[in-house]
Amino acid sequence: MMLSRRTLSVALLLLQFRGLVSFLEEEQHSVPGEWVLLHVVQGHIGAGNYSYLRLNHDGTIVLHMHSLKGDADLYVSDKTLRPSFDSYKLQSATCGRDVVVVPMDFARPVGIGIYGHPSHRESEFEMRVFHDQTAPQDPFDMSSEDAQKQKKPAQTADENVEEEESIFWTILIGLLKIILEILF
Template identity: 70%
Template sequence: MMLSCSALVLVLLLSQARSFLGPSEDDDDDGGVPEDWVLLHVVQGHIGAGNYSYLRLNHDGRIILHMRSLKGDADLYVSDRTLQPSFDTYKLQSVTCGRDVVVVPGDFVRPVGIGIYGHPSHRESEFEMRVFYDQTVPQNPFDSGLYASKDGREPKQSAQAEEKEASIFWTILIGLLKIVLEILF
């Protein structure tokens, strides 16, 4: 009985240590990617220290960029205002020392500029970027914050729209109260 308990504790400790240390090199690169995401491209490249490499994204919809530094440290900058984003001009960024992930919203103006920066701490960086399309997000351009529920009931308003309506309501109510008070006094 004591031997089985100690074996169970040992297995538990080993599994905790493995999850703490993170996935091994042998693990699948797409682990944790939802089945609804479609792999569009795999881009591999090298970038020198302090330099940029630029890509252009033309796909519509919500796009997820998964970049992994194979050697060195490559960072990711994204913009829908310039085709050459940098650490000075970007809208989205991911600058970790390992996996970098950026979610490009469907409402970004296309083409979207993608800048890959080779961090100066390494002479050269090697990266692999997987570009996924999230097909779970509706592509109707007329949705603008309104989405039908899964059970077919009426669309629900976004929190921003509800907040705006509440603000208008209170503005009108306060205005009416001021008029009534001016008439009475």
């Protein structure tokens, strides 16, 4: 009897390990190769409670959260660092995997709220944070090289003299107009 319980325990442990390995392999294949893994966050959250994170990375960021136990939901905002189900811009509230794509035009820092759904006493989650390098870049965001190309070249001495003469003549003509209006 003791031997069969040990055998059963070992078999269950092996099945759980095999499930974990297949989950990790599936997770690796479901993410495009151009995405760069920035962080892995693991945690526990009680029923009806929030855990908050702050995202400072620029660019398009993809948040992949998997509820390992219970049901954790994801709320994201660029207006508050403590988003909730009452105040958020993006959210994913599924049972299992939650995915949110944070666009590059969100103001940084971005607030991330992880909510433990009340249907479970405690939820355990793992969130992977990816940088999506395939997202199109903002055409109005000039890199430092582009900004240097767009800058006006340094003015030459002749241009500076012409500008000073132009200002001088403008002031002189303005004064003459005032004098003529007073006299006539």
